[in-house]
Amino acid sequence: MGYVGVPLAVEFAKAGLDVLGIDVSAEKVATLNAGRSYILDVSDETIAGLVALGTLRATTDFSVLADADAVCICVPTPLRKSQDPDISFIVNAVDAIRAHLHRGMLIVLESTTYPGTTEELVLPKLEETGLKVGVDFFLAFSPERVDPGNRQFITRNTPKVIGGVTQACTEKAIALYRHAVDRLVPVSNARTAEMVKLLENTFRAVNIGLVNELALMCNRLGVDVWEVIDSAKTKPFGFMPFYPGPGLGGHCIPIDPLYLSWKLKTLDYTARFIELASTINSSMPQYVVEKITEALNGVRKSVNGSKILVLGVAYKRNVSDTRESPAIDIIGLLRRKGADVSYADPHVPELDLPSGSLVSYDVEQGFGAFDMVVIVTDHKAFNYKRLLREASLVFDTRNAVTGLQVPASCTVVKL
Numbered sequence: 001m002g003y004v005g006v007p008l009a010v011e012f013a014k015a016g017l018d019v020l021g022i023d024v025s026a027e028k029v030a031t032l033n034a035g036r037s038y039i040l041d042v043s044d045e046t047i048a049g050l051v052a053l054g055t056l057r058a059t060t061d062f063s064v065l066a067d068a069d070a071v072c073i074c075v076p077t078p079l080r081k082s083q084d085p086d087i088s089f090i091v092n093a094v095d096a097i098r099a100h101l102h103r104g105m106l107i108v109l110e111s112t113t114y115p116g117t118t119e120e121l122v123l124p125k126l127e128e129t130g131l132k133v134g135v136d137f138f139l140a141f142s143p144e145r146v147d148p149g150n151r152q153f154i155t156r157n158t159p160k161v162i163g164g165v166t167q168a169c170t171e172k173a174i175a176l177y178r179h180a181v182d183r184l185v186p187v188s189n190a191r192t193a194e195m196v197k198l199l200e201n202t203f204r205a206v207n208i209g210l211v212n213e214l215a216l217m218c219n220r221l222g223v224d225v226w227e228v229i230d231s232a233k234t235k236p237f238g239f240m241p242f243y244p245g246p247g248l249g250g251h252c253i254p255i256d257p258l259y260l261s262w263k264l265k266t267l268d269y270t271a272r273f274i275e276l277a278s279t280i281n282s283s284m285p286q287y288v289v290e291k292i293t294e295a296l297n298g299v300r301k302s303v304n305g306s307k308i309l310v311l312g313v314a315y316k317r318n319v320s321d322t323r324e325s326p327a328i329d330i331i332g333l334l335r336r337k338g339a340d341v342s343y344a345d346p347h348v349p350e351l352d353l354p355s356g357s358l359v360s361y362d363v364e365q366g367f368g369a370f371d372m373v374v375i376v377t378d379h380k381a382f383n384y385k386r387l388l389r390e391a392s393l394v395f396d397t398r399n400a401v402t403g404l405q406v407p408a409s410c411t412v413v414k415l
């Protein structure tokens with residue numbers, strides 16, 4: 001019952017199905033049953049209304065699966081410290097389902113994972129019960145496409161790819177999802193559906209890696225990479241703009257492609273684009289700190305001892321999620337060089353860091369006290385005009401102040 005499960009449960013409940021949200025978090029379960037939401041795009045009123053109607057309930061008790069016709073698995077698929085896939089959440093969920101597997105049940109895995117997970121890992125576990133897939137129970141993969149904070153594309157109007165282990169499995173999954181999603185996209189099998197999702201996010205990671213390398217090239221050429229991209233995107237066909245940044249954050253884009261490259265390694269193949277993009281994207285925080293060092297040097301200051309404010313630490317604008325955020329790397333690198341680092345982010349009141357946690361600086365106190373302000377996440381909430389009025393040195397990694405009047409008292413360095 002996270003950012004994928006809750007919106008999906010709501011759509012099914014709105015369609016009148018009898019929906020049970022199962023979660024290991026008793027706190028989440030209690031919040032939902034109290035008619036409140038902890039998910040950005042789902043209001044308290046929505047949850048309260050469905051709970052009152054009786055079509056949505058939450059529980060930590062997996063035994064309710066004994067009466068469930070269908071179950072959708074929407075659990076995290078992070079990386080281990082070793083950068084290998086951590087599918088323990090999927091395994092735990094499947095083991096819990098297996099204990100209550102019964103005839104006629106449909107199981108759909110939604111969590112992003114490597115191609116083969118459904119057929120090679122989930123299927124054997126479920127068939128250990130002696131029940132047969134496609135006959136006694138049905139199994140499919142259908143990737144989640146939830147984009148938190150996206151007001152335009154929500155669960156109902158985002159096309160849903162569905163790949164069953166057998167044709168009958170695909171048909172059962174279609175019968176379920178047609179209650180919640182307007183457009184369904186059946187594919188040949190589960191592994192195809194797993195691969196579709198990985199293409200979607202690898203496409204982003206590789207293109208972001210391309211424009212990050214373009215930023216490094218433009219820096220050497222003395223060309224403004226932002227002007228280059230904004231001009232290239234006037235091409236009305238055959239081009240799609242991506243933008244350089246301080247690094248690649250979030251729990252999808254930096255991670256999903258590594259699930260694919262990991263799987264291919266087991267098949268003796270090196271996914272070169274994924275590995276190259278990952279190398280470039282993860283080197284951006286270091287590049288940002290090199291530019292900071294250069295800019296301070298330009299005003300005869302060392303990083304060591306400088307007061308630096310990092311503006312925005314969430315992994316992308318207007319969200320509060322800091323998972324894999326490049327700001328965390330940048331703060332760590334600056335601290336290791338002896339800088340006195342603060343951060344300000346209206347969505348992130350405090351930040352746990354390996355080098356010691358910080359609380360968000362109140363920008364109402366102004367920007368004049370800092371030797372440098374670094375825009376790492378360009379939240380809408382920041383007052384960029386005031387920043388330029390009060391700060392003497394600004395490093396803009398997001399092209400956030402483009403087009404604004406820069407007073408003589410302020411120097412702006414761009415990525």
Ligand code: SAJ
Pocket residue numbers: 144145146147148200201204208241242243244245246247248249250251252253315316317
């Ligand atoms: N980023 C860049 N340059 C870009 C785009 C993104 O540096 O041109 C950075 C962001 O700052 C962030 C990271 O990449 O740190 C990921 O950004 P993202 O825009 O891809 O946003 P995510 O991580 O929330 O990705 C989600 C994904 N949704 C799902 O997996 C269901 C992705 O497939 C969506 O395309 C993306 O949202 C979206 O379009 O908003």
